[in-house]
Amino acid sequence: MKRHFQKKLSISYSLELIGAYLLAALWILPLLYAFWAAFHTKEYAIHFELFAPLTLDNFREALSQAPFLRYGFNTFMVLAFLLPLQLLVSTLAAYAFARFNFIGSNIAFSLVLVQLMITPEILIVQNYGTLTSIGMVDTIAGIGLPYIASAFCIFLLRQTFKSIPKELEDAAQLEGCGTMGILWRVYVPLAMPTYLAFSLVSVSHHWNNFLWPLIVTNSVETRPLTVGLGIFGAPESGVDWSLISAATLMSVAPLLIAFLLFQRQFVQSFMQAGIK
């Protein structure tokens, strides 16, 4: 079948291929440029000469000017706080919606779905007020708090749980599992792909989240990478692309490396999250 198509369309096929690669080149151009600028001295940041000398100074300078390691640690802490709670809270809620046909569950579920539209980004003003009044401004927990109950996660898990045959639950019940036991022994293990999918989507979203952390953090001790980078690269101070590129690469490196290593899983996960 391939052969047939190829014969018929060989010229247009190679044109297509060239187009595909051109598009890919355009798409990674910003990243390529970041590599160029980060590893070259300032004067070559905007001049391109193939054999310009390489240097690591930009990384050293960026690290000495801003505590990127601390920022990275903060980002990690936000995720370490947020993701387990997201999964826990959503698992419980999804379980309730999938298997307990409780009074008002339909209305409750539609109220959950509201958050798919009205995401926390839109309510920054009021949520900042709430955080101030409970004294959680400038805390790691405060960055994560509005995102713990995730309609998206509840929805995904509910779909998965619903697709699990009831017989498995009955069997577990016969073996003496209680309500929570069934959740833990039957539903959670069978939903592992969904957990992985949501986790990867959530990690990449929160690693890159900017507006809300910008608003709620004040200090080096809580500021995540994106906000640190935003302050570091603020155009008010005059743009230095070599330094900014070095800082950018350091900030995206962990996620990018993870993505390159596990790109199949990433892509599959995003796909799975999308199909539901």
Added chain:
Amino acid sequence: MQKTLRKMSLGIAASVGMALSSAVAWAETELTMYYPVAVGGPLTKVVDGMVSDFMAENPDIKVNAIYAGNYNDARIKALAALESGEPAQLSVMFSIDLNELRELDAIVPFDEVVKTDEEKAWLNSFYPSLMENGTSVGKTWGIPFQRSTIVMYYNKDAFKAAGLDPDSPPATWDELVDAGKKLTTDDGSQWGMMIPSTGYPYWMFGALAMQNGEVLMNGSGDTTYFDKPGVVEALNFWKDLGSKHKVMPEGTIEWGTLRQNFLEGKTAIMWHSTGNLTAVKNAAKFDFGVAMLPAGKRRGTPTGGGNFYIFKKSSEEERAASLKLIRFMTDPERSANWSVQTGYMGISPASYETETLKNYVKEFPPAAVARDQLEFATAELATFQAGRIRKSLDDAIQAVLVGSKSSEEALEEAQALADRILKDYR
């Protein structure tokens, strides 16, 4: 659950704190200082250095410096901390935040904090034009620290190449236009000049307006003069540089990348903050000069930058300790060092009398331009509801520069908005 957790941890922290307090009895006063880092270079290191010197000298005071982004962020963060009950005793904030801080009842005047005659004398030791943005209703609320004016950087090599005298930079608007025409190349590889119009357009405009003999507002910050003929004329001149004289690119010019444009030789002249001086000095591969801004009817520039404020929500001891810290950081010798390391100006005549700055000015004369220009300086645009009024003026300036409105129309609109907002404050 979060709340209980927090309460628990607070409880633990409190008991640990009590246990420790006997051990660290000497750390009597703890100060939290908010600081805006908005300028190039490792500024935080310099400030950290000063703070640790201060703590070494005053073991009974502990200072936490919080670096909070640009001026706007620093103000928001500090105010938010105050509101949520977190400690904050002093801050460096935009000198033009004064009216808003007063409206929020957030700061105390220094007149209430200074006690001794020596301290009172210190209050009068700064350049008077730097105090303009720090005083209101007859009291002093802000002490200058990270201060700047706008100066004209020019590429001496480009001047020579264009047949201009590199040692006599343009001193009037006419000379500026003439020089600009000679410096602008036909192939578009070099522009005569650039005045940035993103970031802080109202600030640059303050200079042009003053050069045309006008100020943008009254002293009490409740009336603006955006639509006065002289002000409109100043904006027309700015626009003409691009559209009529063709010595500057049309459209807006990015504040953040302008220094790069200058260093790359894409423009022979740029107007920019003195805060860029050290960065330009370190990176320029050509001979450059720094001059006062040229005169229209007269010379003129607004001052700019950050002042020290003391917050109202502080104890008597904390205020005294804050004053001590501010006096330490504005001391002539330190101010001189600060100026050398950053390009910001020395804030008192005494700082320019120190050996450090004397020597520096001798070997690098541009360092004195900002000071010399103070004679012609005025306050930066500072009104009540300053954020909104600044934005409306910024929008008007940009609308004119990109050609979507005439100067009269844009400035009248901005003035109408300012009148509407400010009428409640008069």
Added chain:
Amino acid sequence: MLMETHKRHLLGWALFTPAAILLIAFTHYPTIATFINSLFSNSSIIRPSRFIGVEGYQDLFDDPVFWKVFSNNIWLALGTIPTSIGLAIIMALIVNKAVPGRSFLRIAYFTPTMLPMIAVANIWLFFYAPEIGMLDQVLGLFGIDSHNWLGNPSTVLPAIIVMTIWKEAGFFMIFYLAGLQTISPELAEAAELEGSSRWNFFWRVQYPLLLPTTLFVLINAFLNSFKLVDHLFVLTKGGPDNASNLILYYIYETAFSFLDISYASALTVFLLLLLAVTALAQFYFVDKRVHYR
């Protein structure tokens, strides 16, 4: 039996409670509180807060900046959504085939999704910088004069649109890839036997089957066009003269730079209404089974 039912209701609610509390605290309560705040003026020492009713909304309709940011948002949506969806479909069709270097292509297309907008904005600033920027350097090779891409009101929004398309197309590609993989390969074989062209096959078979995906992506893209403002902090701050300002950025400015919570609340209510209308439209016009059920 009755006991069982009771227990079921109770357990159901108990399991839902943690999520419910958080959702109420950070979604439902703020939605209502925002509306209430928009009816009161700001409080300050000089002027305490008072009830102003719909005055805030009158200000909103009289505010030219509001209309500007609103229309910018609409243009942004119109400019980004069709193009990024079109590109996403093309990308998905490419990497769904056994082309050489398929996994490289897939990584390349997907990379922007993994990069924080705030970081890449600085790099795009370099692309767009007049005279010294990459775009002008490349165009200069062809003898094209330099352009002030971000400093000109007629090019700044298109520049932002291009960057947004770059950011989103690869993300949407994933959903199409998922959609394509659910299409049975036999269909392709049948089409080939019939001798129908690929163009035909796409429009007659693949495209209709991808319709649910398209609707899902459409909603996502629409939401994103209102949520994504990170790059404005670096690229333009909404300028020149609000030519690239967007609703959410204007809300941020109003609340956190002008400290005008009342007006920021009115703006937020408008945005919420806009999203609510979209949600309702989706509810009525789009088969619900398509995405969320």
